[in-house]
Each structure stands twice: as C-alpha cells, then as structure tokens.
Amino acid sequence: MDGSQNTLLITGGLGFIGCxxxxxxxxxxxxxxxxxxxxxxxxxxxxxxxxxxxLIDGSHLAEVSxxxxxxxxxxxxxxxxxxxxAMQGVTHVAHLAAQTSVPISAEDPLxxxxxxxxxxxxxxxxxxxxxxxxxxxxxxSNALLGRAxxxxxxxxxxxxxxxxxxxxxxxxxxxxxxxxxxxxxxxSLRFGNVYGPGSFNKSSVVAKFIRQALNGxxxxxxxxxxxxxxxxxxxxxxxxxVKSLDFKTSRNEIFQISNGSExxxxxxxxxxxEAFEQRNLPRPTVQFGEERAADMKRNVSDVSKAQDVLGWTxxxxxxxxxxxxxxxxxxxx
Ligand SMILES: NC(=O)c1ccc[n+]([C@@H]2O[C@H](COP(=O)([O-])OP(=O)(O)OC[C@H]3O[C@@H](n4cnc5c(N)ncnc54)[C@H](O)[C@@H]3O)[C@@H](O)[C@H]2O)c1
Numbered sequence: 001m002d003g004s005q006n007t008l009l010i011t012g013g014l015g016f017i018g019c020x021x022x023x024x025x026x027x028x029x030x031x032x033x034x035x036x037x038x039x040x041x042x043x044x045x046x047x048x049x050x051x052x053x054x055l056i057d058g059s060h061l062a063e064v065s066x067x068x069x070x071x072x073x074x075x076x077x078x079x080x081x082x083x084x085x086a087m088q089g090v091t092h093v094a095h096l097a098a099q100t101s102v103p104i105s106a107e108d109p110l111x112x113x114x115x116x117x118x119x120x121x122x123x124x125x126x127x128x129x130x131x132x133x134x135x136x137x138x139x140x141s142n143a144l145l146g147r148a149x150x151x152x153x154x155x156x157x158x159x160x161x162x163x164x165x166x167x168x169x170x171x172x173x174x175x176x177x178x179x180x181x182x183x184x185x186x187x188s189l190r191f192g193n194v195y196g197p198g199s200f201n202k203s204s205v206v207a208k209f210i211r212q213a214l215n216g217x218x219x220x221x222x223x224x225x226x227x228x229x230x231x232x233x234x235x236x237x238x239x240x241x242v243k244s245l246d247f248k249t250s251r252n253e254i255f256q257i258s259n260g261s262e263x264x265x266x267x268x269x270x271x272x273x274e275a276f277e278q279r280n281l282p283r284p285t286v287q288f289g290e291e292r293a294a295d296m297k298r299n300v301s302d303v304s305k306a307q308d309v310l311g312w313t314x315x316x317x318x319x320x321x322x323x324x325x326x327x328x329x330x331x332x333x
Contacts (some may be wrong), residue, residue: 010095014043192258196234225266
C-alpha cells in the first residue's frame with residue numbers, strides 16, 4: 001500500500017448495505033476508488049444506480065460494468081480467482097457478501113460454510129501472499145452470540161445456535177488469527193437488526209411488515225409481541241463502517257454495532273401501523289401467531305465500546321426511521 005490512492009473493494013456491494021455504503025462514500029470520500037465484486041444473485045446494477053443516482057454503463061452479462069465512477073466486477077466470492085482479480089491494488093476491503101439468512105443456514109449448513117467461511121479465509125490468504133495488508137472491515141452479526149446473557153457486548157462468550165452464527169464466528173476467528181500471525185488489520189462489526197431505505201430485498205421484520213402491509217396482507221407477530229430486539233438505521237450503520245475503514249489497528253478489533261436500545265416487537269408493529277396512518281393509508285391488520293421455539297426473548301447490544309473507541313454513535317430515532325423507510329417503499333412502488 002503506498003498511500004497515494006485509497007481503493008476499496010466492496011464484496012456484495014450491490015446489496016442493501018453495500019449500495020448505502022457506496023452512496024455515502026461518493027459523498028464523503030470522493031477521492032476513493034470503489035470496486036464492487038458481486039454475483040448479482042440478490043443485488044442488481046439498477047439497485048445501486050437507484051441508491052447512488054449514478055448512471056449504468058454495462059449490463060448483468062458483462063464481466064465488468066461501471067455505475068458512475070464505481071467499477072462493478074461480476075464474480076463469486078467462493079471463487080478464489082475472482083477474489084484475487086478483485087483485490088488487485090486495493091487498500092481496503094468491506095466484506096459484505098454472504099449467505100445472510102439464519103433459516104437457510106439451518107437448511108443448508110454446507111452452503112452457509114462455503115459462503116461465509118472460506119471467502120474470508122481466501123481474502124486473508126490472498127492478502128498474506130501478496131504482502132499488501134489491506135484493512136478489512138467484516139460484516140459480522142450478533143447472531144454469533146446465541147444465548148449469551150443480555151445485553152451482549154464484545155466480552156460476551158459467543159455460543160452460536162445456528163450455522164449462520166457459527167460461520168460468522170469462524171470468519172471473525174480467521175480475521176483475528178491473521179491479524180496476530182501476519183499483521184493483517186481488520187475490524188469485525190457485529191450488526192444488530194438493520195432497517196431503512198433500500199431494504200426491499202430483505203426479510204427482516206421492518207421490511208417484511210412494510211412490504212406485506214403495502215400488499216394488503218395481515219402482519220403476523222410471533223408470540224405476544226413482547227420479544228425485544230435492537231434496531232439500527234442503515235445510515236447509522238454506514239457511519240460505523242466508514243469510521244471502521246478509517247480506524248487504525250494492526251490486528252482484529254470487534255465492535256457491537258446496533259442502537260443499544262430495547263424495542264418490543266409489538267411496539268415496533270404499532271409504529272409501522274402509525275406510519276401508514278400518517279401517510280393516509282389503511283392501518284395494517286395485525287395478528288398474533290405461535291411463538292417460534294428458536295427465537296430469543298430479548299436481544300440487545302451494549303454499544304459502549306464502539307462509542308468510546310470508534311467515536312461512533314447512533315442519531316436516528318426509530319419512529320423517524322420507520323416513516324422514512326415507508327416513504328422509500330412508497331416511492332419505489
Ligand atoms: N441486513 C442485516 O440486517 C444484517 C444483520 C447482520 C449482519 N448482516 C451482514 O451484512 C452483510 C450484508 O448484508 P445485506 O443486508 O447488505 O445483504 P444483501 O443480501 O442485501 O446483499 C448481499 C450482496 O451479496 C451478493 N452476493 C451474494 N452471494 C454472493 C457470492 N457468492 N459472490 C458475490 N456476491 C454475492 C448479493 O448479490 C448481494 O448484492 C452480510 O454479510 C450479512 O450477513 C446484515
């Protein structure tokens with residue numbers, strides 16, 4: 001790395017978090033070169049064009065396309081040659097591409113392993129062999145903490161209860177080991193429940209309920225609505241990623257990244273219903289279903305380390321974020 005030009009590789013850069021990260025970087029770090037590696041399995045060139053306002057020069061069939069100044073390489077993170085190609089000359093990596101579904105990880109744990117563990121290993125091993133030491137920011141997850149006592153923090157003992165959590169923990173372990181053994185710097189960010197504009201492909205509760213309500217479907221709460229989750233707005237999450245790209249470390253540093261506040265699912269659902277009424281739309285119908293055995297009763301993060309060490313904090317109240325998300329879905333319809 002000669003420091004003259006920062007070049008960031010974003011794996012999975014066409015997805016929910018990747019598009020928002022690109023939009024932010026175009027504004028805040030216009031001198032950075034951005035390269036995306038994505039297989040188009042979820043995200044599309046149109047998605048990133050919508051979010052960034054940049055024009056597409058290319059197609060899904062092309063090996064390389066451009067969206068404004070962003071170079072998009074079509075490739076698979078499971079293929080080492082694709083990663084080697086995409087990593088040429090990069091100073092930073094935001095590793096976002098993954099198998100992102102907990103239920104799919106339970107149905108197909110080998111797929112989850114191949115998507116979430118070996119690509120992290122390859123990224124690190126390619127960096128080790130090239131001797132370039134790019135800074136890697138890894139999209140990890142709270143899921144690796146499983147049934148650890150709440151609120152969870154960086155000192156909680158990980159005990160994943162689904163293959164998805166195990167694969168994210170394995171990724172963090174390789175990052176930590178390659179930091180110690182080869183001095184490759186990295187930051188693992190354990191995301192909570194991310195919501196916000198751009199989440200049309202997501203099956204997490206805010207996006208799912210808004211999509212269902214717009215289709216006139218009934219919203220089903222599992223259990224009595226008292227389950228507690230910790231929701232973080234995409235813009236607050238992107239702040240944490242950008243601060244992590246700038247964070248100086250010679251090894252792996254872990255941060256819990258969520259809002260650090262407890263929200264009952266019943267309250268969240270009420271706020272979504274209120275948002276519909278504020279926009280003069282029919283109030284969605286809500287029903288209560290069976291509690292799911294594997295669901296945690298309470299899941300919340302202690303984010304004080306990220307506040308103290310990363311100098312990061314959240315700023316967007318849930319109520320505002322929900323209304324903004326609904327407006328975004330309405331504009332996209
Ligand atoms: N969104 C959340 O609530 C949340 C919470 C915790 C952790 N995370 C993690 O954050 C990361 C990004 O999540 P997201 O919500 O943006 O997901 P997403 O599904 O919206 O985006 C993932 C992107 O990766 C691409 N991709 C998938 N498989 C690929 C492959 N084999 N090769 C290359 N590209 C591939 C997809 O086309 C998509 O554009 C993931 O690692 C996820 O596990 C997300």
